[in-house]
Amino acid sequence: DAGVIQSPRHEVTEMGQEVTLRCKPISGHNSLFWYRQTMMRGLELLIYFNNNVPIDDSGMPEDRFSAKMPNASFSTLKIQPSEPRDSAVYFCASGVAGLSYEQYFGPGTRLTVT
């Protein structure tokens, strides 16, 4: 299995631009999670989906952030407009709800907003 796939791996953009991060979960997994990691705040859960339905988005920082999961094999996290404080590593993880709940993480997208 290829594991969780994230793209791009690195993204550098200017303040005010739209940023779209992409994730392909492990085939057969029905839960998908988006996290953000920074030195200051550590690992933060932004949003998660079960069976493509958003369950908890209370971690999404503000309305500039949105996430979608149109099907079981694809999810996006969009930031519009981006700000320098959004600079972080964004991880996607997938798992099987109702089984043992461990999550499998992708390699992350390092976002730099200048």
Added chain:
Amino acid sequence: AQSVAQPEDQVNVAEGNPLTVKCTYSVSGNPYLFWYVQYPNRGLQFLLKYITGDNLVKGSYGFEAEFNKSQTSFHLKKPSALVSDSALYFCAVRGVNQAGTALIFGKGTTLSVSS
């Protein structure tokens, strides 16, 4: 409220010595407990889990963890540390009765193994 605590920001140990990375938790009902490791510029990697059964759980790379219900702890251990074990370690928990499927992660402990 459900929570997990890693009381040490950093643990330093010499190669060949035993290591312990501490984790305590608070959940309603029985817990599902996990350890993850993160190497520099990589995603988190699943190490081991406790769901039920034997309190001593063995995982990847020679790591093990002991579930202690009375102390609400799930410390990560290894009998003989390697320099290559140097990384950031996260403990995570989910309560059996918890709604949803999310895990609660600790803040992480940096393990530094010196040669």
